Amino acid sequence: MQDHRALLVSLFDAAVEAANPEHCLRPFLPEVPRGRTIVVGAGKGSAQLARALERIWPGKLEGAVVTRYGYAAACDHIEVLEASHPIPDAAGLRASERLLSLVQGLTPDDLVIALVCGGGSALLPAPSAGLDLADEIALNEALLHSGAPISAMNAIRKQFSRIKGGRLAVAAHPAKVVTLVVSDIPGDDPALVSSGPTIPSSATLRDAIAMIDRYKIDLPEKLLRYLDSADSAPKTDDSVFEGHSVHVVASAKVSLEAAAAAAAQAGVRAAILSDSLEGEAREAGAFHGAITREIESNGRPFERPVVLLSGGETTVTVSGKGKGGRNTEFLLSLALNIQNTQGVHALAADTDGIDGSEDNAGAFVDSTTIDRMLSAHIRAEDFLMNNDAWSAFSAVSDLFVCGPTGTNVNDFRAILIT
Missing domain, CATH: 3.40.1480.10 (MOFRL domain)
Known part of the structure; x- marks a missing residue:
């Protein structure tokens, strides 16, 4: 036996080694920009991705990533934050605010490198206006108990967030954003990994509502009422995303x-x-x-x-x-x-x-x-x-x-x- x-x-x-961060990132590195290089990231492997990026990046960089408690790795220039997974907590809320603050005031000469892998949906709570952390916790609990596929759960999460569904990239405008994704999503749609904080969503608000009905997801009344007046996540044809690039660097x-x-x-x-x-x-x-x-x-x-x-x-x-x-x-x-x-x-x-x-x-x-x-x-x-x-x-x-x-x-x- x-x-x-x-x-x-x-x-x-062997499967894990094939997704080794340093091996995976190197072929997809962008050119060093004339301005600053800001690193943002989320997921259960984001600290290891950040450490690997520090080792192979030829220029200066700064930034922060958020990972699950106990998953941190030592980095020299990139701040590593920890938060709760699979249920969000206040530390995750602070981490979301930190990432949003890092991309404020950037210029077209600056570059944002987003390191995204599975787990970031819970690690980046950032409730939309009118909602709070308790609402996002209730949302995650309902989704986790629903039996819905991860693609549906993340499409729904995007509708209640200030950072998911491409909104982090919108906050970084007019800087160029390069997103490097370790996919944990069947089919490897990068917009669904960690609910796509830097990638525009193909799922509309109407799609999300249909998924809630289809999978009989028992959302609290407050969240259902919010959807009546919510704005959909940014779309793929939004000019804010022009010049951005996305690469799936590792996958199942x-x-x-x-x-x-x-x-x-x-x-x-x-x-x-x-x-x-x-x-x-x-x-x-x-x-x-x-x-x-x-x-x-x-x-x-x-x-x-x-x-x-x-x-x-x-x-x-x-x-x-x-x-x-x-x-x-x-x-x-x-x-x-x-x-x-x-x-x-x-x-x-x-x-x-x-x-x-x-x-x-x-x-x-x-x-x-x-x-x-x-x-x-x-x-x-x-x-x-x-x-x-x-x-x-x-x-x-x-x-x-x-x-x-x-x-x-x-x-x-x-x-x-x-």
Whole structure:
């Protein structure tokens, strides 16, 4: 079992290394401007991006980025701020104000480099006029419990913010803005990563209202009333964005390809199912389980040995009161669906190092997981219904803890069938 787990961890490590900030940023650096270079950024890997940029940038720079508590990295010229994730707090509010203040009074000779990666939506609370931090907290809580895809959640968030949806770039006008994005969004639309603080939105206010209805998102009455008079986020054809550029410097696609190459070096064929999987985590687990059983029993659509790789971001519609995240929920469902198989081992983890609100990135599963849980008096079906996958895996010591990775290209899933 340990050898199989070591192989799975090596594939995870290869995926994370492919999103190494210093390697990713270098090909996309703009020219040094005649004026100032201001760095702004947000996300769970933004401090590592800032540190890497300091090492490779040939000129002077200054600025600030905001990351999750415990995710900071030492920088010489760029201020690193910390705030709460996934629920915003007052520190995030101060960080948003700091970033907005940094881009005030710039000229056409100045350059703003925006370092954007997953997690910035919660780290940059900046409620629109008439709203406050409590309203943005309520908004995030409603979205996180809704089961809506991340693309819909971020399109909605933009309608309630003074910094998201391109508004930070508007504040920096007339300076040129170059946005470097580490994508954690299925499909890699950079405008959706961290709700696009420097990228104009393609989603209108009407689109956001339709998404609230479609996913039955239970927003407080105050927020619903606000939408009656809200202004849409800036559009892509706004002249303020002329001359700006956006580059996706790392993504799940690149990371999964790196993991597949690492598997090949280890002598195992890899099949990438998708780099943009969405939907309910438990349903995705059942689907992956069905494919796994077909391979294990009938040798199709792939012959064993093979490792199935997938990325993207599933969701969890929270109805229970347990602890966990989308990767452990996926895995608990997968475990139930491979209970009677032989030679199956799996790892699913968030590439930023944290799945949900605990300290684990994900967990391991194998053909014996459910039996071992039963021996520990854990009935997996009950824990799954209570959204308590973390407790189930903790009871059998199968949590995967790696600590913050310094990047975030969404979820990584690997199922090895020997």
